[in-house]
Amino acid sequence: MNILISSTSGEPIYAQIAGQVRQLILQGELVSGTPLPSIRQLAKDLQISVITTKRAYEELEREGLINSVVGKGSFVSGADQEFIREQRLRIMEGKLKEIIDESRLLGMEYTELAEMLKLLYEEEKE
Amino acid sequence: MSDVIKLQGLSKSYDRFALRDISLGIKEGYITGLIGPNGAGKTSLIKMIMGMVYPDQGDIQLFGKNHLQQQAANKDRIGYVSDENIYYEHLTVKDMKRVIAPFYTRWDEKTYLKYQEKFKLPPGKKIKDLSKGMKIKFSLAVALSHGADLLIMDEPTSGLDPIFRRELLELLSEHIQDEKKSIVFSTHNTSDLDRIADYIVFINEGRLVFNEMRETLTEKYLLVKGGRELLDRDVRHMFIGIRETGVGFEGLIGNRVEGERYFKDTAICEMPTLEEIMYFTVKGSEAHV
Amino acid sequence: MYSSFYLIRKDFILTRKYLLLLLLFYMVIGYSNLESYIVSALFPSMLMLMNACSLDVQHNNQRFLVSLPLPRHQLVLAKYLSLLPYAAISLTCTLLIYLAGVATGRTIEPIAWRELLLVIACFPLLASFYFPLYYWLGQKGMQIVNMIFMMLVMIGYPAIPSVNKKFPGLFDWINSATTDNILLWAIGGMAYLFFIYCSYLISLRVFVKKDI
Structure with missing residues (x-):
């Protein structure tokens, strides 16, 4: 498992950690039951404060992606496929919204955007 | 979460400077950075915690015990790294260690030798011939060898190269892995150690400005x-x-x-x-x- | 109690090299056949004590001592207790020189026990003046205090013959006084110990709450 922190991205460090772990879980790279590094170990490895990693884990816990057991550490939760699919859809929605905003900046109509999407989708298929 | 250090209404006047009514708690199991400009009172505060300076007013508790009465027992659990060399300069590293070791109930010679090796401390060299970085490493080795539950460091990185600073970060996060040990360090240079600090205590002109969680501090x-x-x-x-x-x-x-x-x-x-x-x-x- | 032992041990580790110089000093005295107990028994003790004391206040060494897990009064107590080994070393060396003198046939008179013990007993007395000043003045005043005390010892040495002249009976009395007047000795002894104890209390008062 790789977690890489950028100190120039402007995104808070806890959000970077949470985002990358979330990504790994949703992509199926981290499967249910996989132990995550302990909060203090991760803080040590990334040379950041304990509370920053704690905050990242707390956020993932809130989303239901990981479970923390006192004395044992944190694990990828046993959330079912349906739940994970939902989460992934939500991420997709987010990305689509970004694309829509971008297209508006460029003055594109919906039909133009849909055409572009269709073209790319078919290209990928081949 | 309990406080490893608790200061209550601490005041101390000097000729041209005074610490005024400082009350704060340092959390057990975390790293706390004590920041402030030069002359803000960081060293005076640390000296008070170390029993080198007596407060005019106020109360100090360490490990939940009254520090002014239980100093000896408390200091057995403190590792102190001073901003200046406090060791006998004409002694060799080995002799200085021999002087220090018997005073600590939990001194562990094996751990000391491990750090001596890790830090490449030359046992036969005199303290005065060590570089600033080496002197800090020696006091760290001493502090870590008697199983200190609380590490107090006064400006540990001033005048040190970035490579050692990185090593120090590593050591400190290693030290608090067991969730029981706490670290307090002071610095006037906020850019280096503050990234691993969990809490920040800011002192200016002898007064406490804030004592906050580092993570949410800048968001306020x-x-x-x-x-x-x-x-x-x-x-x-x-x-x-x-x-x-x-x-x-x-x-x-x-x-x-x-x-x-x-x-x-x-x-x-x-x-x-x-x-x-x-x-x-x-x-x-x-x-x- | 253990900590006093280790604090005194620390003083000896610190002054190890100077102790070798002391050996040289005794060899010179032994060779020159100088028979003054002040020179052979008081002077070296005082020198050892002052040396160890000044090393403790140099640089930031007092901060080191205070950072140790000891109550401050232990630091003071250990310094007072360290008078015993210093006195013992001086006494032993003086006796060795005497024995060497006898063995080589250079000394024929019997040893003046009382005079020797009196000089040795002067050492804690002198130190009892020294310590409160030492704790009070710290690093800054140390040099001056050391010089004054060294001068006192030096003046004491040539002063003895003149004391002898003024009070001709004094030394005879010291060397011949019998144990008949036990009461007098007991009172003297008590006063002596009381004086040292008072000095200890003053040193404590000065040092225990001092800012280092």
Whole structure:
């Protein structure tokens, strides 16, 4: 498992950690039951404060992606496929919204955007 | 979460300087950074905790015990790294270690030898011939070898190269892995150690400015950059400190929400760094004198 | 109690090299056949004590001592207790020189026990003046205090013959006084110990709450 922190991205460090772990879980790279590094170990490895990693884990816990057991550490939760699919859809929605905003900046109509999407989708298929 | 150090209304006057009514708690199991400009009172505060200086007023508790009465037992659990060399300069590293070891009930020779090797400490070299970095490493080796539950370090990185600073970060995070050990260090240079600090205690002119969680600290403040025409008498009052130049101003606001509401459309609003918070606070307090 | 032992041990580790110089000093005295107990028994003790004391206040060493897990009064107590080994070393060396003198046939008179013990007993007395000043003045005043005390010892040495002249009976009395007047000895002894104890209390008062 790789977690890489950028100190120039402007995104808070806890959000970077949470985002990358979330990504790994949703992509199926981290499967249910996989132990995550302990909060203090991760803080040590990334040379950041304990509370920053704690905050990242707390956020993932809130989303239901990981479970923390006192004395044992944190694990990828046993959330079912349906739940994970939902989460992934939500991420997709987010990305689509970004694309829509971008297209508006460029003055594109919906039909133009849909055409572009269709073209790319078919290209990928081949 | 309990406090490993608890200060209550601590005051101490010197000829030209005074610590005034400092009350704060240092959390067990975490790293706390004590920041402030030179002469803010960081070393005096540490000396008081180490029993080198007696407060005129106030109360100190360490590990939940009254420190002024239980000093010896408490110090057995403290590792102290001074900003200056406190060891006998003409002794060799080995002899100095022989002097220190018997006083600590939990001294572990094996651990010491491990760190001696790790830090490449030359046992036969005299203390006065060690570089500044080596001296710090020696006091760290001593502190870590008697199983200190609380590590107190006064300016441990001043005058050290970045490579050792990195090593120190590693060592410190290693030290608190068991969730029971705590670290307090002071620094006037916020850019190096503060990234692993969980809590920040900020002292300026002998007074406590804040004692906050590092993670959410910068989110409470707002750094505003804008044109000078925005600043009138009332607006100036919102700022902790302002720096004005010919081409605009930068200022720090203590209440992020309020600041954003006011300046969102007219100026650049950013999250300040710790250094900026320190800079504008000190600047602001100077302006009010 | 253990900590006093280790604090005194620390003083000896610190002054190890100077102790070798002391050996040289005794060899010179032994060779020159100088028979003054002040020179052979008081002077070296005082020198050892002052040396160890000044090393403790140099640089930031006092901060090191205070950072140790000891109550401050232990630091003071250990310094007072360290008078015993210093006195013992001086006494032993003086006796060795005497024995060497006898063995080589250079000394024929019997040893003046009482005079020797009196000089040795002067050492804690002198130190009892020294310590409160030492704790009070710290690093800054140390040099001056050391010089004054060294001068006192030096003046004491040539002063003895003149004391002898003024009070001709004194030394005879010291060397011949019998144990008949036990009461007098007991009172003297008590006063002596009381004086040292008072000095200890003053040193404590000065040092225990001092800012280092």
